[in-house]
Amino acid sequence: xxxxxxxxxxxxxxxTWTPEEDRKLxxxxxxxxxxxxxxLPKFAGxxxxxxxxxxxxxxxxxxxxxxxxxxxxxxxTIIRLHDSLGNRWSAIxxxxxxxxxxxxxxxxxxxxxxxxxxxxxxxxxxxxxxxSQDPKLRRGTxxxxxxxxxxxxDHLLISSPNxxxxxxxxxxxxxxxxxxxxSSNTNTDIHTDTLLEAYEAESSNFWxxxxxxxxxxMWSDVSSVVPYEADQFPLLDGEILYPFDFYxxxxxxxx
DNA sequence: AAGTGGGTCAACCGCTGGAGT
DNA sequence: CACTCCAGCGGTTGACCCACT
Numbered sequence: 442x443x444x445x446x447x448x449x450x451x452x453x454x455x456x457t458w459t460p461e462e463d464r465k466l467x468x469x470x471x472x473x474x475x476x477x478x479x480x481l482p483k484f485a486g487x488x489x490x491x492x493x494x495x496x497x498x499x500x501x502x503x504x505x506x507x508x509x510x511x512x513x514x515x516x517x518t519i520i521r522l523h524d525s526l527g528n529r530w531s532a533i534x535x536x537x538x539x540x541x542x543x544x545x546x547x548x549x550x551x552x553x554x555x556x557x558x559x560x561x562x563x564x565x566x567x568x569x570x571x572x573s574q575d576p577k578l579r580r581g582t583x584x585x586x587x588x589x590x591x592x593x594x595d596h597l598l599i600s601s602p603n604x605x606x607x608x609x610x611x612x613x614x615x616x617x618x619x620x621x622x623x624s625s626n627t628n629t630d631i632h633t634d635t636l637l638e639a640y641e642a643e644s645s646n647f648w649x650x651x652x653x654x655x656x657x658x659m660w661s662d663v664s665s666v667v668p669y670e671a672d673q674f675p676l677l678d679g680e681i682l683y684p685f686d687f688y689x690x691x692x693x694x695x696x
Numbered sequence: 697a698a699g700t701g702g703g704t705c706a707a708c709c710g711c712t713g714g715a716g717t
Numbered sequence: 718c719a720c721t722c723c724a725g726c727g728g729t730t731g732a733c734c735c736a737c738t
Contacts, residue, residue, distance in 0.1 A: 457706070457732075479723065495724075496707065531726060546727075547705050 454488045458497055462487060466494055467502045500541045507539025511548060519545060
């Protein structure tokens with residue numbers, strides 16, 4: 442079977458992300474969520490493939506990402522889990538709040554592996570590490586994956602009281618809608634419609650210039666309260682402010 | 697000051713399983 | 718059942734930084 446390429450490579454940027462690209466991606470995902478990574482860059486005004494956007498968000502821009510050096514406890518956890526799970530970095534990262542699989546993997550290869558060079562892991566000894574040799578064995582079981590999902594910080598976003606907006610009514614000519622949009626829309630129809638009407642009243646060409654109209658008034662506000670390297674969204678009344686709420690709060694700030 | 701080698705880490709690539717049609 | 722699309726995963730690469738010569 443011939444698979445379609447993940448993206449049309451022509452005209453797309455590669456390599457290091459610029460602060461401007463980061464702002465665009467963060468602004469868009471914060472406001473609308475990641476309804477379809479493949480279509481997202483088009484609407485966010487980014488010349489990147491969706492895969493690249495997803496990776497950037499997951500590994501760098503996502504709220505609650507913990508950066509900086511690893512604590513002794515974290516390193517011990519990585520070592521212990523690698524010993525039992527092998528190279529299942531996403532599963533290992535799921536046990537380390539704020540750490541990404543990419544970061545854990547890098548830390549293992551650059552630091553921890555050397556320390557334990559001469560100590561073959563239990564997983565390797567009992568064959569679990571074969572996962573790195575046979576791609577088919579690399580994945581966890583569906584149950585493991587489910588547990589991993591529940592532990593993932595993404596779960597916080599999914600269960601946000603205000604799920605990402607999907608503005609299908611405005612998209613008849615551009616069709617970014619994914620199939621599950623409709624269902625996610627139903628419980629937020631009123632909220633969505635109200636916001637949309639208010640927003641469209643301000644910006645008649647919003648959907649033809651999805652980002653440009655947004656960035657003019659949004660990041661002038663957001664960037665002043667969200668440090669570029671912010672490792673989490675601000676707290677409101679002792680609770681994490683979800684991205685959508687966060688945006689709304691920022692709009693209400695007298696900056 | 698210039699060259700170089702090693703370490704780190706962001707990003708890319710190719711592949712997979714799951715869901716939808 | 719076959720096919721397609723998509724998100725997610727792990728392996729790998731390459732740019733960058735810094736210490737050292």
